[in-house]
Amino acid sequence: MFGLSARDTRFLLIVIALTLLTPILLQPFPEGSSLAQFNAGYPDLMQKFAIFGIFAIGFNILFGLTGYLSFGHAAFLGVGSYTVVWMYKLLGYNVLPGLLLSVVISAAFALLIGFISLRRSGIYFSILTLAFAQMSYNLAYSVLTPITNGETGLQVYASDPQILAGSGAPTSPHLFGLVMRNSAQVDLGGWVFTFNVGYYFCAVMAILAFYISLRIFRSPFGMMLRAIKTNQTRMNYTGLNSRPYTLAAFVISGMYAGLAGGLLAAMDPLAGAERMQWTASGEVVLMTILGGAGTLMGPVLGAGFIKYFENIFSKINDGILHGWFAFLPDGLEDFIVACFHPFVGKGWHLTLGILFMLVVIFLPGGLVEGMQRIWRLVRRRKSGGPKRKDPEHRPTAAPHMAE
Amino acid sequence: MGILEVKGVNKRFGGLQALGDVNLSVAENTVHAIIGPNGAGKSTLLNCLVGKLIPDTGSVMFDGQSVLGRKPHEINQLGISRVFQTPEIFGDLTVLENVLIPCFAKRDGAFRMHAFETVAHERDIVARAEQMLDDVNMLDKAGMQASSLSRGDKRRLEMAMCLVQEPKLLLLDEPTAGMARADTNNTIDLLKDIKATRNITMAIIEHDMHVVFSLADRITVLAQGTPLVEDVPEKIKGHPKVQEAYLGQAH
Ligand SMILES: Nc1ncnc2c1ncn2[C@@H]1O[C@H](COP(=O)(O)OP(=O)(O)OP(=O)(O)O)[C@@H](O)[C@H]1O
Numbered sequence: 001m002f003g004l005s006a007r008d009t010r011f012l013l014i015v016i017a018l019t020l021l022t023p024i025l026l027q028p029f030p031e032g033s034s035l036a037q038f039n040a041g042y043p044d045l046m047q048k049f050a051i052f053g054i055f056a057i058g059f060n061i062l063f064g065l066t067g068y069l070s071f072g073h074a075a076f077l078g079v080g081s082y083t084v085v086w087m088y089k090l091l092g093y094n095v096l097p098g099l100l101l102s103v104v105i106s107a108a109f110a111l112l113i114g115f116i117s118l119r120r121s122g123i124y125f126s127i128l129t130l131a132f133a134q135m136s137y138n139l140a141y142s143v144l145t146p147i148t149n150g151e152t153g154l155q156v157y158a159s160d161p162q163i164l165a166g167s168g169a170p171t172s173p174h175l176f177g178l179v180m181r182n183s184a185q186v187d188l189g190g191w192v193f194t195f196n197v198g199y200y201f202c203a204v205m206a207i208l209a210f211y212i213s214l215r216i217f218r219s220p221f222g223m224m225l226r227a228i229k230t231n232q233t234r235m236n237y238t239g240l241n242s243r244p245y246t247l248a249a250f251v252i253s254g255m256y257a258g259l260a261g262g263l264l265a266a267m268d269p270l271a272g273a274e275r276m277q278w279t280a281s282g283e284v285v286l287m288t289i290l291g292g293a294g295t296l297m298g299p300v301l302g303a304g305f306i307k308y309f310e311n312i313f314s315k316i317n318d319g320i321l322h323g324w325f326a327f328l329p330d331g332l333e334d335f336i337v338a339c340f341h342p343f344v345g346k347g348w349h350l351t352l353g354i355l356f357m358l359v360v361i362f363l364p365g366g367l368v369e370g371m372q373r374i375w376r377l378v379r380r381r382k383s384g385g386p387k388r389k390d391p392e393h394r395p396t397a398a399p400h401m402a403e
Numbered sequence: 404m405g406i407l408e409v410k411g412v413n414k415r416f417g418g419l420q421a422l423g424d425v426n427l428s429v430a431e432n433t434v435h436a437i438i439g440p441n442g443a444g445k446s447t448l449l450n451c452l453v454g455k456l457i458p459d460t461g462s463v464m465f466d467g468q469s470v471l472g473r474k475p476h477e478i479n480q481l482g483i484s485r486v487f488q489t490p491e492i493f494g495d496l497t498v499l500e501n502v503l504i505p506c507f508a509k510r511d512g513a514f515r516m517h518a519f520e521t522v523a524h525e526r527d528i529v530a531r532a533e534q535m536l537d538d539v540n541m542l543d544k545a546g547m548q549a550s551s552l553s554r555g556d557k558r559r560l561e562m563a564m565c566l567v568q569e570p571k572l573l574l575l576d577e578p579t580a581g582m583a584r585a586d587t588n589n590t591i592d593l594l595k596d597i598k599a600t601r602n603i604t605m606a607i608i609e610h611d612m613h614v615v616f617s618l619a620d621r622i623t624v625l626a627q628g629t630p631l632v633e634d635v636p637e638k639i640k641g642h643p644k645v646q647e648a649y650l651g652q653a654h
Pocket residue numbers: 416419421439440441442443444445446447448
């Protein structure tokens with residue numbers, strides 16, 4: 001189905017199901033219970049999961065497949081956001097024109113930056129992309145203030161033309177009347193689920209983004225990109241010009257980033273220069289590596305993981321810790337809380353950093369590799385005892401590019 | 404007129420004359436060996452043919468077209484494939500994918516945006532790649548990761564990747580250098596097999612005289628960047644100049 005093998009179709013259907021059920025799956029704890037703060041099923045956070053998932057899926061097409069590590073992809077994120085807000089100002093709050101244009105403009109922008117940066121490879125390529133992104137960031141703050149509104153950030157004012165907005169049109173981002181920030185809440189015996197229009201819009205986009213990436217992974221084009229990562233010399237002596245392949249991958253990933261940036265502004269009609277800063281570029285690198293670069297699901301997992309930490313772990317403070325360990329004798333309670341203290345609340349960066357190091361050292365294939373190992377362990381248990389130890393040292397089969 | 408015509412090629416590296424006035428003609432459907440002591444300029448000559456190096460003067464004509472100033476991928480598209488001294492393969496990809504890539508390169512040219520096609524749906528190309536793997540007795544390894552192959556199998560795979568493009572000229576730079584005995588024999592058998600079953604033009608650089616004399620139709624002896632003699636193997640064996648070049652090097 002959809003031009004996919006049976007196995008990939010199943011994979012895609014699972015992804016679709018998980019994405020659509022996210023508002024339920026991320027609310028495992030009843031409201032008011034002590035674990036409720038680990039629930040992540042609120043619209044703002046779920047939108048971020050989907051949007052940064054898109055960002056990372058696109059980044060993975062460049063970095064995961066070709067191995068070219070860009071440190072400047074946040075620039076496209078910013079371009080996408082600015083484009084959408086401008087379309088709000090000029091045309092009205094319908095998100096569609098802005099999103100379409102954000103993809104087109106970020107593609108043009110990526111073509112320019114990629115054309116120049118891809119003359120170098122390795123660390124020089126990374127530095128060039130970083131330089132371009134920082135340049136964009138600084139321009140957005142200074143020279144380009146008429147377009148970006150500088151430090152204040154770009155937003156919609158009552159005096160803006162909004163020529164397509166009729167008198168009864170919604171006054172916040174919407175898709176043909178479907179207002180993004182509208183939600184339906186369902187209370188099921190203590191469990192509260194929020195079904196938000198914006199999230200479902202992002203989810204559909206994310207599924208589309210994932211499907212396209214799946215097709216690219218299975219295409220001759222995707223195979224060429226992986227070939228570039230492995231051996232460019234052989235590539236060239238096989239009659240293939242690697243430059244247009246890497247440029248195409250760069251532009252595609254730039255379009256994904258532009259869409260993600262556009263969606264950020266589609267959820268919250270603001271755009272600021274800080275979205276283009278190098279820390280934002282670094283974040284998508286971390287997401288991709290943490291989840292598993294070059295795998296299909298890895299970047300999405302990584303994005304979810306980091307956004308979860310950023311939003312959930314950072315909210316755990318000493319008061320909450322005391323609540324958890326109240327059953328312990330006072331001295332011990334204080335001691336344990338003191339032990340946990342550096343890792344939660346403002347210390348969430350520390351936890352994430354340690355986690356990242358552990359993954360890079362012990363799971364070079366990222367969280368996806370971790371999941372595959374667990375899965376294999378479970379299956380081996382089921383089939384009875386460890387398999388024999390390969391006495392002939394048979395060469396291993398290549399890992400499949402799925403999961 | 405040979406399919407490959409090298410005329411008056413010179414190449415200097417700083418003060419070193421790596422190639423001095425090299426003339427070489429390779430006739431179609433023959434195996435032409437280039438031998439010579441270490442540092443004679445054999446690899447340099449080969450690099451001038453595939454676009455890795457540009458000669459200072461002289462001309463290199465292939466199939467009626469000049470190769471000078473063309474990039475390696477353009478020269479490959481003209482019909483020259485190359486096997487490297489250490490096998491260059493796509494280590495992270497499967498053996499089958501390694502052979503699929505040259506098939507796509509041959510059909511689609513240097514670049515094509517086939518992002519919405521599916522490799523598995525390209526039945527003709529997959530069949531052709533599998534046939535090629537079968538020809539070199541590697542079909543049972545099609546699903547393996549290429550980097551896990553033995554040295555001899557990597558060479559075999561690289562050869563398959565070149566052959567599947569049906570090049571008009573196959574260049575080989577010391578295909579058996581640094582190989583274990585078994586892998587060397589394995590490679591020689593493959594080369595003999597290729598020569599026997601395909602109409603192919605080969606230029607081969609080789610140190611192993613046994614390999615050279617059992618394969619080559621003609622031999623060029625290169626010393627200090629200049630061809631000393633060019634002749635059929637029987638004549639080369641006892642040639643005084645050749646003895647001199649090798650012995651002069653040996654002490
Ligand atoms: N890129 C380079 N820069 C400078 N000198 C070079 C370069 N490549 C080769 N040379 C020199 O040119 C001469 C010819 O080298 P080449 O590699 O062509 O010899 P060869 O016949 O292939 O030798 P071998 O049998 O050892 O492979 C050598 O003296 C070598 O040091």
